[in-house]
Amino acid sequence: MRIINKSLIFVSLLAAPFVQAEGIDHIKETGELQICANPEQKPFSWKNGRPEGFQIDVAKVLADKLDVALEVSWIFRKRHAKLTGCDMYVGVAKLDGDTQYVKKSDPFARMEFKLVTAKGIKPISDLKDLKGLTVGVPGGSIASHALRGKGIELAISYRDEASRLNAVVDGTIDAAIVTQLSTSWHQKSYGSQFNVYDAESLLNKRLNYDYVLGLRRNDQQSREKFNQILSEIKADGSIDKVFDKYGI
Template identity: 30%
Template sequence: MSDAARTRGRAIAAGVLLAVLPALFPAAHARPLAEIKSRGELSLCANPDALPYASDKADLPGFQVEIGRALAQRLGVKLQVLWIIPRLRANLVDCDMLLDTISDPAAQRGPIRLTQPYQKSGVALALRRGLQAQRFDDLAANTRVGVMINSLASRSLNQRGLRTVPYAFEADMVADLAKGELDACAVSPASVAWYIHQHPESGLHYTHAYDSEPELHWNLAVALRRSDEALLEAVNTALSQLAADGTLAQIYGRYGVELRRP
């Protein structure tokens, strides 16, 4: 499998917008740090209906928006959120950054710079009440396992002979797991953690199974659109400060998500 195909597969497995950076950030003039400070705004691309990642709800904006605000504050500017809807034509998007981007050289096509990684992620193993396992290899062959359609996790688990059930949306998959229609899910840790945070009575639990799966784990970074070195350094400094003072952990914690440093 090529690096590009692997990156696309990881994006699907993660259930978030990760591997379409060249399309999301069309060619345009550079957005250096000086220009951002001059206009007083740093812009973020985000989905208006994708909790826990992002939302247009003022009281529950999602951790991507909250992290974006914290970064903008460190740079001394305000955050502008530009909402991305899947049907939106990519050439209409014009923002400075996208969070939760896989930190992979194969994804660096076009005028994109990636910051230092700030979160460790991958494909977690979510389990229904009463079922115990630590790794995907611990699952019995007849276990009903939800997977994202056409994802690396889907391919990997099918090759192991597991009984996979394809889904287009992680939220639907986790909801079916809670109903008992599935035994397990290959899912992003943020999605299942958010569900458990909202529904502690569900009995769902999960493990970071990707820790032992080289193809199913990755680090996340901020993708900057046509930035200069000064903007990259400023965002890297801000990320380090937010991690060191506990701000990142607090933001993630509000959504039931664990900060796992790369």
């Protein structure tokens, strides 16, 4: 698997021309499926000597189905994708339809948000039970606005869900809002013990969403092909192996 080094991407930000992502025919012609992924978004994607993470593992399954190599462009912001040749993001929210730049596939997973607290923290049945606790959330998220509006202390400095869960385990913070994927992966990987609550019900906000492929400027033929592949990997159990790896 050939990987674009992160440092090369940032050099290209200074002078690289716009690169148009291509469709399924181009992927087959070049023999490469190129994806864009964040190098520090554990457990979805992270650059740690070799590509790993849920998105990377799903991308490997897609590449195998197409019988092509997988290439990863490591970027921190989606706006940097235009400076690479990547064909897709392996995981975007289905909340709305297509955008000017991205066509969305059929769903291949469901992301559900959980409030996780350390063992020993009293049971949480209402937001008022979080008063006096520090909750790790992504800055600017729906969850952060909902909790801040209730006067709950927030911790927004953690770069990914794994970091927030680690902080719960070591007692740096009392609770965190994360996806069920991260909670299950942390429990499976480290044997972590958490109290887990449904965040959407607790906050009374729409948080959960279907997870889809974000195809960059690709045509309808490409979307139909990837939808077909998604159906195949669901039917043959390939995607289930990835889910099992992360405990979901």
